[in-house]
């Protein structure tokens with residue numbers, strides 16, 4: 001490895017880099033610079049010294065070498081959706097992988113190789129052309145890279161597992177600028193670490209996934225109820241998932257409905273309870289299996305029907321550029337007291353963008369042993385995400401306080417675990433350790449082996465001792 005050269009100015013290193021790249025190197029003030037540094041959470045407003053728009057592996061190698069040789073902080077941007085904003089860094093070099101958004105499907109082997117700048121919308125578009133899919137994010141704009149490296153869960157997960165469980169191999173540029181492949185047979189420790197250990201080990205340039213036959217029609221939609229029905233909806237969810245087949249995934253929660261004609265007038269701009277239902281099988285089968293849920297209670301709206309998987313995935317698109325704060329946690333069971341707490345805080349939400357959603361962790365998500373991949377959360381549970389989104393910076397404290405207090409009030413019922421993909425930048429130490437669970441101690445030496453000087457540690461979270 002070439003040691004950092006203190007005499008080489010950072011600007012000099014970046015100017016050399018500009019010569020080596022096929023993609024553009026964007027400097028502050030350049031057209032496109034502000035777009036490239038923008039991430040989904042509008043509270044993150046970081047200004048890299050330069051942004052390399054990488055078109056392929058050669059650009060990534062050049063970027064890694066430039067950062068290493070000139071001691072520049074380095075960050076890697078996939079889809080830019082992580083709430084911490086770790087994809088961009090102040091005064092360093094950001095590698096923007098979004099030009100690498102290719103997806104190549106092999107229908108015969110039912111596999112796909114995916115460039116590290118692709119979004120889930122890109123993947124669903126290409127794979128669904130062959131009636132295939134891999135469990136992925138529920139918003140088409142999320143990056144494949146960040147989501148997969150942190151685990152990744154989607155509508156297909158109870159049946160086909162987490163996104164990282166469907167990873168067959170990954171190509172990665174190391175700190176030395178080498179390109180390596182990680183799979184079950186090659187660099188198997190790294191392969192283990194990449195499935196849940198985040199972007200801590202190098203820059204992944206492509207992912208190879210196992211695909212499954214899905215749709216193109218599935219049975220899915222939303223049941224909407226008055227806000228005060230949330231406890232009844234939660235109980236129905238709890239009871240139903242106990243015996244539901246693996247094709248079913250449910251989410252229950254509370255949100256203010258937009259002023260859109262798809263919703264009945266009586267609930268537009270009102271806080272509603274909802275049950276989002278998905279069946280990963282033949283639509284007529286899904287209609288039958290989900291019928292008991294539709295018949296219980298009195299929904300104000302029932303949009304369950306056979307529909308293309310791709311359009312259901314697209315419907316999950318959220319608006320970017322809002323200020324966001326959130327907390328993720330797991331509950332081993334869903335006791336009445338927890339349901340009451342959820343209802344109490346939902347009713348007390350500070351604004352329309354404050355939501356809570358609960359989803360089951362079941363089926364294929366829990367099949368692997370807790371140490372089969374770096375991703376550790378394999379016990380049946382309920383994942384609860386409390387999230388607030390708003391626009392006025394003057395309301396930051398109010399929204400943060402709601403999320404924190406909600407989280408605190410639920411603590412007696414939680415396992416203490418947290419999803420790495422939903423760790424906020426201010427969650428440090430033991431919370432970060434909890435994201436890796438019992439696999440933390442096995443991950444630390446892999447980190448030391450592949451990134452001894454911590455070039456890839458700009459993950460937005462502060463790792464506890466023993467990591468670097």
Ligand SMILES: Cc1cc2nc3c(=O)[nH]c(=O)nc-3n(C[C@H](O)[C@H](O)[C@H](O)COP(=O)(O)OP(=O)(O)OC[C@H]3O[C@@H](n4cnc5c(N)ncnc54)[C@H](O)[C@@H]3O)c2cc1C
Nearest residue numbers: 078079080081082086138143145146147152153199204421
């Ligand atoms: C609206 C919304 C919906 C979501 N829905 C889901 C969901 O359905 N299921 C789910 O599991 N999660 C979901 N998430 C969480 C999501 O998984 C994480 O935000 C994930 O990190 C996003 O990946 P990204 O590539 O867009 O993120 P980025 O912010 O670009 O990257 C996240 C982290 O990964 C690193 N990284 C990115 N690319 C690479 C690479 N090629 N090599 C090495 N490191 C890299 C970055 O440096 C950063 O530390 C959602 C998030 C949002 C905002």
